[in-house]
Amino acid sequence: MGNNVNRGWAAIGALVAGTSALVGCxxxxxxxxxxxxxAARIAELFWGMTAGAVAIWAAMIGLALYTVARRRTEPSPRAPALLIVGGGVVLPIVVLTGLLAWGLAALPPLLAASDSDRTIVVTGEQFWWRVRYLVPGGEAVELANELRLPVGEAVELQLESRDVIHSFWVPALGGKVDMIPGRRTRLTLEPTRTGVFRGVCAEYCGTSHARMAFAVVVSDEQEFARWLAQQAEPARPATEPLAVRGQELFVRSGCGACHTVRGTVADGVIAPNLTHVGGRLSVGAGLLASEPDGFQHWIAAPERLKPGSAMPSFAMLPADDLQALAAYLEGLE
Ligand code: HEC
Ligand SMILES: [Cu+2]
Incomplete structure (x- = not known):
């Protein structure tokens, strides 16, 4: 019996340790x-369920210890039936129905936009994110692999996919929603504090599924408006000599067949829009830092950095051409 009690305490210890580890997350x-x-609603749900699970676990352990400790009297013949009907049928029905109702009630406001007048269309691609800010009465502003949102405002995201099923997930901001070819799913995000958060694809979508991440930058309203206005501008022509050479190389190497740089002849649509790529936080959907080195590595070896990606390698270009291209891209802010 002493042994059982010790085991009970060991389990409680493990649970406490596990919980404090979670709190550190x-x-x-x-x-x-x-x-x-x-995300706050979901965290509430998580803690509620955890508390419920701990309470039920503690009750079960308590019951077991009680049974072991009091084996002196013969159990009444009705006790087992009571335990099975009460603990095996009534309790799960009550608890699970309660949890289901609670969880379902939390869903609708997380998905549908209530009164948001800002819409962003995000398309999952293999293996990157196409992002379009719809501007009422104007042309959509397209960028890639980064999302910026104003703090305290509900924004409706319309999610779609062209190839396979992806899943859009920014754990710190909201729930995860699948991006399904041929359908448009919705998710409302309402950031409550500023910062840079990380989003991922949460549905296995191919070889480089784990290499399509994106940053979500949450800033105040003015900062956001300034950024969006700047994103809507065409690219400024390169002025620095190395970047000017990079700009020529960009056209000559055929990059514009797949990529658009607004304000230039490059108008390809199958790849990320590069008009302001130098102002993004990463290169290659969260893969490399947005620095000349990052651009060079990417252009020279996309197949190694991101197996299965549709960007061809330009490793045949001499090192100084790669450097010039990187200088041009870095300057596209
Ligand atoms: C055949 C089409 C194609 C051509 C040609 C092409 N690219 Fe790409 N590029 C892509 C695709 C597709 C991606 C996205 C890959 C991914 O992340 O899975 C990409 C991604 C990029 C990125 C990263 C964008 C971001 O948002 O982080 C850069 C930079 C880039 N390409 C530069 C170039 C340059 C420079 C050239 C010419 C030397 C070029 N590309 C030629 C298809 C192409
Ligand atoms: Cu994906």
């Missing part, structure tokens, strides 16, 4: 460190 990609209204 903060950071830009944590569901337990919510920075958005949707």
């Amino acid at each position: 903060s950071g830009p990609q944590s569901t337990l460190d919510p920075a958005g209204r949707g």
Whole structure:
């Protein structure tokens, strides 16, 4: 019996240790460190379920210990039936129905936009994110692999996919929603504090599924408006000599067949829009830092950095051409 009690305490110790480890889960990609209204609801749900599970677990252990400790009297013949009907039928029905109702009630406001007048269409691609800000009465502003949102405002995301099923997930801001070819799914994000958060694809979509991440930058309203206005501008022509050479190489190497740089002859649509790529936080969907080195590595070896990606390698270009291209891209802010 002493042994059983010790085991009970050991389990309680493990649970406490596990819980404190969870409490330490903060950071830009944590569901337990919510920075958005949707994520806060989900975290609430998580803690509620955890508390319920702990309570039921403790009751079960308590019952077991009680049974072991009091084996002196013969159990009444009705006790087993009571235990099975009560603990095996009534309790699960009551608890699971309650949880289901609670969880379902939390869903609709997380998905549908209530009164948001800002819409962003995000398309999952293999293996990157196409992002289009719809401007009422104007032309959409297209960028890639980065999302910026104003703090305190509900924004409706319309999610779609061209190839396979992807899943859009920014754990710190909201729930995850599948991107399904031929359908448009919706998700509302309402950031509650500023910062840079990390989003990922949460549905296996091919070889480089784990290499399509994106940053979500949440800033105040003015900063956001300034950024969006700047994104809507065409690219400024390169002025620095190395970048000017890079700009020529960009056209000559055929990059524009796949990529658009607004304001230039490059108008390809199958690849990420590069008009302001130098101002993004990463190159290659969260893969490399947005620095000349990052651009050079990417252009020279996309197949090694991201197996299965549709960007061809330009390793045949001499090193100084790669350097010039990188200088041009870095300058596209
Ligand atoms: C056949 C089409 C194609 C051509 C030609 C092409 N690219 Fe790409 N490029 C892509 C695709 C597709 C991606 C996205 C790959 C991914 O992340 O899976 C990409 C991604 C990139 C990125 C990263 C963009 C971002 O948002 O981080 C850069 C930079 C880039 N290409 C530069 C170039 C340059 C410079 C050239 C010419 C030397 C070029 N590309 C030629 C298809 C192409
Ligand atoms: Cu994906």
